[in-house]
Amino acid sequence: MARRSDEPNPEEGKVLSPEELDIADDEHVTEIDEGRYVVSSDVRTDDSYGNQIPSDSASDPSESSSGNPPEPEFTDANVHQWLAEQMADSNARYGFDVTAKFDGEVDQQQLVSNDIVTVFESFMLWYGRQMDGSTAVEDVLGILLSESNVPVRYPPGAVRELVKSTQLSPDDSIADLLHAVEDDDGVQF
Template structure:
């Protein structure tokens, strides 16, 4: 840019005196450290860093602290609602949260998973373990299913697997099948 043009150079402004540079006494400035200041354009600062007093308005009364939420009331409905929200908030597609009583003892179990078989199997195993500590879980579950009024339909592949496990042939009879199934029962 040529000398003498109408454009002004920002560096060619007024030169400030040392008194003009001393901002420590200004009511809009608070010194927070050696050479460090808080400067407000329209609010007078007080002696504490970060606190400002508005010169146009009087200092407002401090507001009382909000009261903490009262302790929630634990009712069956509240607990069930909270559990439902927790289950809903999980990213899993399936799950359960059970509290059960077995012979006077209370036990709880929770599981979430994207695998429906895992959820069902975990629930059944947990339930079976609660029944009788001396009977194997698979026997407990078999007894529960056979004694219930719920008919169980087994997939054909399960029956085929059973027949293969007995080493019987198509020429054998149902009596042979019953004899092949020993006192330990069968696993499908």
């Protein structure tokens, strides 16, 4: 039997109403540009953080009808807790995560490593670079250590290497050592 031209074609499906075509409020749809959408058949895309939420996850009846989760509260305590958890989850034995302000500029640095010396050295170099761009980092660090109220104890091997670097002999005096150090513009351990 032949189909008349005014009869609906069952292969074409039903005709959608304008309300059925409005997909902007659907939890499986995210508008990426005006008139452009991402549609997922099994994943909610309405998470405000861009994370996909499985559609079978239980919805809280107290949520608004749009399904948006409440905005997280950003407090110092929450941020510090999150950073602590991130550091604890690291597989490294040592690390730091610092936000610092230098002359009005804010800079951040993070490092994790299994080598404690690498972590300390990286932190010190980063900090020294933030102080003064015209002064060498080793000079900045020396000034900071010498001006601080923290006494620094150097191992005897470091002092021995210092004396060797001056080309002095055991017959030379402490005055000779001081003179050699002053001529070199400081001591490098």
